[in-house]
Amino acid sequence: MNSDTALLTDHYELTMLSAALRDGTADRQCVFEVFARRLPLGRRYGVVAGTGRVVERLSEFTFSPEIVDWLLARQVVDEQTADWLRSYRFRGDIDGYAEGELYFPNSPILTVSGTFAECVVLETFVLSVLNHDCAVASAAARMVTAARGRPLIEMGSRRTHEESAVAAARAAYLAGFASTSNLAAGRRYGIPTAGTAAHAFTLLHDDEKAAFASQIDTFSKDTTLLVDTYDISQGIRNAIAVAGPDLGAIRIDSGDLSVLAQQSRDLLDELGATDTRIIVSGDLDEYAIASLAAEPVDAYGAGTAVVVGSGAPTAGMVYKLVEVDGQPVVKRSENKATVGGRKTAVRRHKPTGTATQEIIVPQGTAEPQPHDRALQRPYVRGGEPVADLPTLTESRELLRRNLISIPWEGLKLSQGEPAIPVTCVPAKETP
Amino acid sequence: MNSDTALLTDHYELTMLSAALRDGTADRQCVFEVFARRLPLGRRYGVVAGTGRVVERLSEFTFSPEIVDWLLARQVVDEQTADWLRSYRFRGDIDGYAEGELYFPNSPILTVSGTFAECVVLETFVLSVLNHDCAVASAAARMVTAARGRPLIEMGSRRTHEESAVAAARAAYLAGFASTSNLAAGRRYGIPTAGTAAHAFTLLHDDEKAAFASQIDTFSKDTTLLVDTYDISQGIRNAIAVAGPDLGAIRIDSGDLSVLAQQSRDLLDELGATDTRIIVSGDLDEYAIASLAAEPVDAYGAGTAVVVGSGAPTAGMVYKLVEVDGQPVVKRSENKATVGGRKTAVRRHKPTGTATQEIIVPQGTAEPQPHDRALQRPYVRGGEPVADLPTLTESRELLRRNLISIPWEGLKLSQGEPAIPVTCVPAKETP
Structure with missing residues (x-):
């Protein structure tokens, strides 16, 4: 059987695609953000992992003739959608926290932008990779701390x-x-x-x-x-x-x-x-x-x-549409206070290098201070991976430095609050 | 990169292989059994799943020239072992509980027999598949019960x-x-x-x-x-x-x-x-x-x-050597009372069809009663899958019938004992 990477996908991504192609919304420019609403119970930080695997497999995410025929035969998609899938490859942009970066509740660890159609079909695959790899890396980092250098x-x-x-x-x-x-x-x-x-x-x-x-x-x-x-x-x-x-x-x-x-x-x-x-x-x-x-x-x-x-086998990451044609969008429901619009994330530090907070603001509104560090970096431009992606060794070193930078309480194994607070500055209300 | 199914394996399987090839024990006839020492906390049964996937991928479990070269270059194996791996394919037998069968503590859900060499290299792969698939099926079955037909x-x-x-x-x-x-x-x-x-x-x-x-x-x-x-x-x-x-x-x-x-x-x-x-x-x-x-x-x-x-993401299955050249073997350690020797498993029932116990005896010592049902079936003979493997639909139906057959307490979601007791009859001591 030929590679079926593009089928590592929920059925509904393709039904949404079909309807959007038919009604003309498929080409709207969209921004999706990946974040976790909370850390696993009592955890003080999460570790970003898997982004390299997403980028590495992105080129496999295409729909072969055999796969399109199967989708048609199973009536998952119609002819118009089948045509679109035959020439699909992701041509948008991906930015994100580097692997080895720490994350906290609402940290926008990955930002996928492009047309609705090209971004929506990646949802399941992106979340599968990040939910698994972040869960393992986050647990593993605590074990490394516990091992005290052994x-x-x-x-x-x-x-x-x-x-x-x-x-x-x-x-x-x-x-x-x-x-x-x-x-x-x-x-x-x-x-x-x-x-x-x-x-x-x-x-x-x-x-x-x-x-x-x-x-x-x-x-x-x-x-x-x-x-x-x-x-x-x-x-x-x-x-x-x-x-x-x-x-x-x-x-x-x-x-x-x-x-x-x-x-x-x-x-x-x-x-x-x-x-x-x-x-x-x-x-x-x-x-x-x-x-x-x-x-x-x-x-x-x-x-x-x-x-x-x-104890936390999945990281609870979600892939949320936050912007359509430049306008913030947000689902309104109880207990899920999500901020719309594309966001910029920085980590603020004391002059000594100790992290004090993570600040998430609408893109373009950051007011940098001297010891701020930008947390997002480009991963994909126009569908192609950028040239200088971090190696696994570099990601390992980044995490090592990050774990030194947080307040010492953040390394405790006991249950507690996130190691640093996250400040989300909402976008100004759009009329 | 070519298929690397045979590398979905722990390093130590190949070091053990190397030493066994060198000292002449690699060809000893062995029996390995897969079982779980206990069910997840308070669960009343487990569901066998994954055996079909093991058998389906068995033919991929070979070592290509590129893989053998890599193992040599990384000094995982020596030349003698490399030669052996180049011509490896499993030629032994596999028996096991059908998918959809219930299991309990110590149920020998899979039995792999052949030379030590050909059986030991399958350990990690077999356990990965069964530990994952049994964990999911066992949880899913409880949800199906809870859904009451919806x-x-x-x-x-x-x-x-x-x-x-x-x-x-x-x-x-x-x-x-x-x-x-x-x-x-x-x-x-x-x-x-x-x-x-x-x-x-x-x-x-x-x-x-x-x-x-x-x-x-x-x-x-x-x-x-x-x-x-x-x-x-x-x-x-x-x-x-x-x-x-x-x-x-x-x-x-x-x-x-x-x-x-x-x-x-x-x-x-x-x-x-x-x-x-x-x-x-x-x-x-x-x-x-x-x-x-x-x-x-x-x-x-x-x-x-x-x-x-x-809450139980892995089924705790182990792959244990129980017999060498016809003699039972067993690791002696606290809290792990394992019975040596190849075993036969039957489920005993009342005339009404309600299961009353599972009986695990040394092979060849079963004393069948009228309403006993043998739990093991052939999956592989001489390295080849047998002809009449159950389909997914048949496995689904088998589970449905199994869940009707256990005492009704076994379907409770609350924590409790295994739905039926398991009786392990040890082999007579060998001198």
Whole structure:
């Protein structure tokens, strides 16, 4: 089957398109903004991720003859719309917060502008990517903070859809994870990959020592031996007996990790393996990682909690029409106070560099102060990605700097308010 | 970039493979079983989904020359392993619970057998598919129960990764949803798709009536008009003024849906639109759906809660080595009492057809009773899918029948015990 990227779309995008083409509104110039009305319960910041993936796949977002025929046969679209889809490619502009930027309630993290027709069909795809990747990056960043400089390995691929796994590895790396278990993420994005052995490898062999000897024979004694298949203390003794005191690392994947880490360190030291590192894994989330801060742990493997956003598996981003032919528009309904019109976002800082607030104003009305930083940058112009898109490494570095810039309370894992307040200045009422 | 299905895999699967090829254990005959140690908190059953997707993609799970070169260059594998991967395709057997079957703690929902080498490399991919699809189907089935026969439309694509969205639509349909908004799911799996318009369509137009008139002009008055962009009562009046009393349906996407459904029904009836249906959407989960049971609602749109498994976004399935060269093997660790050896699962019933328990015994030791039903069926033989795999429609029907067969308490939404007990009979100790 040929690529169906353009069908990663809600049916109603194409019915709206059909009606708009028929009534002549399809060519109205529109601005759509992507934002989250709130952060997940008690979270203090969100991390922008996925924009690079949106831009990277934009060129695939076209309707092949086979797909148009299918849409016609299924009566999703009429002939006029089918003709339009056959020549569709996005020719508008996209601006947004860079990946690695922090976001808060109502931050306009992506702005898509062009005709109604060309922008509306992107809605579902854009939201799918951003809702997933922002959710993972936001959770992962908290784990990186909790790990206090110790490396984290992302190993959650098996806990999420096979393709989400690749995107999750990318988002976690962006958030500061050191590596991933996911090979496709290694190949597609150049992320370092890591992995040694599972319990099955030990069970396959006649005994634990035979498994360890095989692994060392293949990967040298710099490898990581998984010591908790049977008895952990005996596992450590077997590991050092086979590898000698220069063994690279042991991994513990079960049990009370804080107790086991200290016991394992003591035993390794007693056996002369004072440089052998201890890697722990097994249902670690940011809280479990934080609780191990005082223990002799050298690296963490985190799986489930990363890929499912640690309790917030979707970021709640929406894609809202805010402007038609230069006029602000806004849905009026309870509890959804949305400001119409295209907006500019800046982050204000103290002279020391500490962020104090995010200011969202109607485009063209910003009154810059000396330590303001513009948060939006061009991503696409006339349908083509701009030349100097940030690399994943640059996004990673941007996030690192951003997390230093917010008030320290913003890094607390406990529930609280957004790290900085967001001031939305509404547009003047249009008559 | 060529297909990289075989890289949707954890790094350690290939390091284990390398060591096993080198030490000669790679060819040992192994059995791996997939099961969940527990159901998500308080859930009373799980729904098997995804097995069809595993089998469908199995033929893609090969290592192209480009992928092998990349693995060599990145030193993930050595030359011997690279040679093995170049000619790899799975040649073993897969058995499992049919999609639409219920599962409980320790139900062996998939059994993969073959050499260690050919089975171990499938672990991550198999778990990704099953953990995602079972999580979605299990949540979706509860929503179908809560909806009491009223149709459900799955519209959560935008809340999850773009490819998860397609799999989620499939899982929700399997669970009894009537349709999906996701077009790719429509094309790939033949699932009915649905959708009409978003708030943006109304905002695009000069006023609400113009938007409604356009939609009716394109799709006839049998369409669904979204009436809550501005004022709902006025929206309904506008809808009927434009469409007349034969309007197909209205949709309400915000506000207190129980109050609004009744008010809207009254108003529609007052306007003579007594056959116009009311569709509600907006953050509906199984509890919200159940709370609307007494209201005049004709169909539900459910999004976020379906695609993120309504609080349980991953099913907790593991892929465990249980047998090597005919001998049971088992990891010994606290809190993970796993029974070794390949197992047979049957569901026992009363003569009336009500399920009473699930019995899991070592293969070959089942003592069938008159109303037992075998739960495992062949999926793959010698690497090839068997001929008579169930269709999605058949899986849907199987689930429907299964949900009738469990004791009625099993359908309660409240937290409780598994609907039926699972009895695991351990294998006799091997010397």
